[in-house]
Amino acid sequence: MHHERPESGLAYALQQLINGVSLGMIYGLIAVGYTMVYGIIGMINFAHGDIFMIGAFASLIALLLLSAGGLMEGPAAILLVLVISVAITGLYGWAVERVAYRPLRGSFRLAPLISAIGISIVLQNFVQVAQGARPKPAEAVISGGIELMREGDFTVQLTYVQILIIALTLAVLAIFTVLVTRTRLGRAMRACEQDRRMASLLGIDTDRTISLTFVIGAALASVAGTMYLLRYGVIDFYIGFLAGVKAFTAAVLGGIGSLPGAVLGGLLIGLIETFWSAYFSVQYKDVAAFSILVITLIFLPTGLLGRQEVEKV
């Protein structure tokens, strides 16, 4: 990422813009999962970042499995990796909700959050025990890119992976938007979000709807995990923590509960982080993300696209 740093050039800024958008897409996809779960049951799914990590690992293993079988060729193979990873990760999302969150519905306020912290620790250490603690490098499946601009020695590159990330995110979000706005399940989800008890009185199976919300959130996170793997090529069991906090920041920045807000927030966080490390300091880039979280919550608690909530006794 660090070339000779012609930092003043337009080309350098353009390259950061491209990098920032593709990173922001990954954060946005994870953030949607946070915001959905928060909207529907009002809890922060602290383990969501680790679900993303599970998605990345499932993709890595699927990828290795396919290349061992000599099937790792062309876009169909990547689609197959995605499908396998989504299926496995969705199952994790379902199981986590069933085991750790559902029994706690109606328990005291902090119980689900504490349980989620426990699940986060379990998932991280499960992967560490099962797959080892060392970072896992993956061979680049897609290499090369398009050269957009040249300024002196510096070339602006839009890699094929970045194109894939942007296209795939847009496609997934389109499917997801249709799912939420047009289908029966989406209507049930929105009904549960507004008033869970009333929704259940009207014959909506709220438990099933909540379960499916977790599955969908996990599926989106797993797509993000696959893309993270393709983009960075190295994963370990701990990537979920930072990515999770940043995606949560994105969800808060966009206004928690708002789906377009989550994507917008993700893009903003990706851009801020990329530009921060390009122009200021790489060491403190995580501080930048955390500070945004704190500042947003203090000055703009409803986020950019969120609704004002009224407190009642």
Added chain:
Amino acid sequence: MIAALREAAIAAAVAFGLFVLLVGLKTEPGSAGTLILRERFGDVALLCGLVFTGRLLMALWRARRAAVEPGAPTRLAALTGRLGPWLAPALLATALLLPWLPGIGRSELDLGILVLTYVMLGWGLNIVVGLAGLLDLGYVAFYAVGAYAYALLAENFGLSFWICLPLAGILAAFWGVLLGFPVLRLRGDYLAIVTLAFGEIIRVVLVNWTELTGGPNGISGIPRPSFFGLPFSMGGEEGSFAAVFGLEPSPSHRVIFLYYLILCLALLTNWVTLRLRRQPLGRAWEAMREDEIACRALGINLTATKLSAFALGAMFGGFAGAFFATRQAFISPESFTFIESAIILAIVVLGGLGSQLGVAIAAIVMIGGFELFREFDEWRMLIFGGVMVAIMVLRPRGLVGTRTPTIALGERRKISAALVQEGRG
């Protein structure tokens, strides 16, 4: 029975789906830097079998168990309730006499010091989480502030432990207020995430501010404590602890001193908490935990109440941090990660959010358990996370969840775990 079998089969099928890739195929570094897969489907079958039996037994046990009247104290709670009056003095007596008990060597005493450090941290966090109901996920930040404050003051200015200790506490309390101030308006889970972010910011700064903190290498050679000015030296020369008291110089003197030091600090935390609970401030904390809005309506100053909880909790964290620095003689940002905050929180949660005795027992069980499982290093955290979930699912009020109300009309009665609430809504 058929239903139980079916449930177990479903659970096993789900477990198969969960484990088939992530356990069944292990990625290992192969030749030329690429990864290869090693299959372990035997382990997957074993895990699925375990899940199947576990789920079956659970279903059968559930069917057999008579419905317990909700709200009635459970057997465990009743047991602790009956033992309660004896348990605390017994624990205290054991703690006081521990260095002199037969069979207690250097390593046991070291473990005792470690456990007591966590007891103290648990009691400190209990003020914030258990009494005031503010979920703090960045408590380790204050521990770090205390530790670095002591290390830097002692190394750069040559101040003694007894001057640094209050300074470290004050600095940590100051940070508590500083961090508490912006989050006054936040509630519940938002507060938790912001405190988590603060904790991480402090850690990242510690890692990167190399000129001050030594960066990832940390600070070493931190001065060891002296017995009120008398150093614990091995030579037994004039003016050392051993010489003044006419004892044979021994390394265990310092360990025993450290043990009593942390015991006193922990008991101080406990004493302050217990006293405060009977005073207006403590009652305001507990009222705030139960219902913030009602509190405000009754004219309680929420700003002062919240900040005082943060400051006091942070101060005890700072004391514990200074103690940690002087005991280890070496600190680095490694010791102050999020997982440390999670462990301290887990101790408070297991202890039943607000119960002093519960926190002490939870610290003994958890940290002691950690040491027992030291051989299974990788598995420890896995089990620990699992226990955290299990506690929340099975006994959300903690293992020792009963409380006597601090103030009551007429007769005092035990409140069962299930009926104690942490400020809902």
